[in-house]
Amino acid sequence: MNVEDFDFYLPEELIAQTPLPDRTASRLLVLDRETGETKDLEFVSIIDELKAGDCLVLNDTRVLPARLYGTKEETGASIEVLLIKQTEGNEWETLVKPAKRVKKGTIISFGDGKLIAECIGEADHGGRVLRMKYEGIFHEILDELGEMPLPPYIKETLPDQERYQTVFAKNRGSAAAPTAGLHFTTELLEKIKEKGVQIAFITLHVGIGTFRPVSVDNVEEHEMHAEFYQMNEETARLLQSVKENGGRVVAVGTTSARTLETIVSDHGSYKEASGWTSIFIYPGYEVKGFDALLTNFHLPKSTLVMLVSAVAGKEHVMNAYKHAVEQKYRFFSFGDAMLIR
Template identity: 60%
Template structure:
């Protein structure tokens, strides 16, 4: 499968640099009953039915970008935390050539230090963090939001790169489809009889990596950590038995649900790492509808959307979105795909 199948012309001015003034007032493209409808996100309530399940990824983005200096030489070093557990973190390092095993990088006049434990590929280093107090509080004070490289504007309010329902710290990037929801909108959906279930998938380095192979089948999918509670598993299994619709918010929720259902043929309370790669020809087992943003050309995310909505249908929708000046990527507009294409 040729990667160029998933390419499209995107004017640079359509790449959103800042979030919309009000979350739910972003535009919404709806693929519904073989029609393309131009709406606003607050209209999404009209496309839900009582009994639908809305699945949210409750991950929270770490203020994971740090700027420090190498203690021995004073060389500037930029660090992006990808995964962290028990004060040991896997990090993407700028100026990585100066960071070797044993190197100590200092941040915030020494309030936080990172000692290099191991050198890995592609600028990746393993660090042990050294600090006093509570790590997340120190990180929140010293770190910056790890905005994607295509966003050049400064983010005035850190919370605009978090969903209103974010709870579990651990992501290197936001699950951006959820950025459009407000608490009032979630209340309106509940009032309509929509059940809300939560999963966790921590978004990692793969979000920033382009596909570098010519043949899609040669691409190695990145791994991301997920968790599902017993409560969520029970809600989803009951919905399956009763043939009620499961609506996933974002490709991260899609990947988590499809990973678990593919492995167990049901939903279970579990934790693990997902490497699932979804592209046209994939048969969806868990998800009945998807809310998602507009994605990069040649990305695994547009491949996932094409698998769900149909390849030709997806490329037609993206053409319409460009011609209609929808805003793209993390702070951009969104789409709601209400029916999936049969394989």
Template identity: 70%
Template sequence: MKVEMFNFDLPEELIAQVPLENRTSSRLMVLDKQTGEIKHEIFKNITEYLREGDCLVLNDTKVLPARLLGSKPDTGAKIEVLLLKQIEGDKWETLIKPAKRVKIGTEITFGNGKLKAVCVGEEEHGGRLLEFSYEGIFYEVLDALGKMPLPPYIKEQLEDQDRYQTVFAKERGSAAAPTAGLHFTEDLLDEIKDKGVKIAFITLHVGLGTFRPVSVENIDDHEMHSEFYRVTEETASMLNEVKQQGGRIISVGTTSTRTLETIAAANDGKFAAGNGWTDIFIFPGYTFKAINGMITNFHLPMSTLIMLVSALAGREHVLNAYKEAVSERYRFFSFGDAMLIL
């Protein structure tokens, strides 16, 4: 299957640069995965499409303010560091701009010396291993000095950093937000619970691989990035109970979907507690074992995310829905509008 089969024309002005003032006021396209029928809604009305006995699965990962602006103390050269993954202790895998200025042994300081780092390794893909030193608690220092690592297609500055966090964000570790969850407020979640819909939480720490373009011609040749996930006993039990009683499992976002499908694939369609790394790549032809529906944003052309959505609702249905979204001037990507697939 060719990657080009998931391309579509997207005017640049439809890429949302800032979040809406009210999280629940974004638009919601409702797509019937069987027929391809489309309805246009407002996100706050999503409760009308949920039923008692359903379960909504949310990713409670929290985005690190992982973008650090520092300098080399010997030359004053400006260095931008993006934290990718904690290796052990104070050692982190990072991306650096400009990478050519940072070799093994190079020192970098941030915030007038409140945080310091030394390069202790070079990675094949151009990344650097940094070991940090500081006083106090690392995450508190990071909160004070770091900035949100917004996706490359967002050019505007984010005034309120909390708007790139879900209201239920809890487990620190993501390089990007699980953006389908940005549409929810505490009040809307309470309204959903009052309807008899269960709310379950999983954790998947989103990596920057989410934004990397697919660089091969054939889907089968694409190597998926790996991300850490965790599912608790409480969540696994809830999901198994919902499934046994005939309720629908509706994942919020591609991250929740990939986590649930990874767990179900390893347990004959059932759910079990556990943690690990997933590199599952879902594209048309995949048989879903965990979910019945999904809430998601509108994704980049030829991305692994639009391929996943196409696996659930069918490529033709999805591309037709995207064509209509463009025609109706929906807002795309992280701060954009949402789609409910049932």
């Protein structure tokens, strides 16, 4: 299976650069994975697509303001750092620009010395491992000095950084937002619950894989970077009950989908679990952990397009994406949504 099989034409003007003022004002493309039929709706119509007894599974990860701008202590050169993963204690795997200026022993200062980072080695993805030194509470310093790590295809600045967080974001740790969840407001979720739809929360901290393209021709040769996930006992019991009573598990976002698949694949059912997942879902994979998927529109040739193609079939997905382009849907993080049912 070739990466080129998942390419499609996308005009640059369809890449959403800014979020809509109203989170729920986006559009919703519904795709029937059996027939390939599509219908065009407004996102608030998600209520009509859900049934009493169904369960929405939301990823409650919270994005860190993980992009830092500092200076190399020795020369004053500007250094940009993106925090990717906390490994142990105050040590972080990071992406650094320009990487060639940061070698083992390099000291980087942020915020006039409020935060100091020492490079202690290279990470396996070409980044750097930094040891942080500071006084006080790290996340408070990060809130003060850091910026939201918006994807590279977004060129506009984001005045309200909370707009890149879901309204249910709670557990700090992501390098990027679980963007399918950005469409929900507290009010919309309350209306969904009033219909008899359950709401469940899991956590997957989005990592470096979000920023890395597929660099091999053969899909099967691609390796995913590991990301931390967690499901508590309450959620596991709820999902098991939903399935036993004939309801559908609706994964909100590919991050929720990957977490559910990891747990069901490893344990045979929904179980309290946590750990690191590098699961790679592409056509040929049989989905076991969810019945429907709500997701945004993804990059050509990306692992996320491959995942949705595994859920609905590559031909159906490519046809749906062609329709979305023709109908001028907004793409990527701040774009519109697609429900695969």
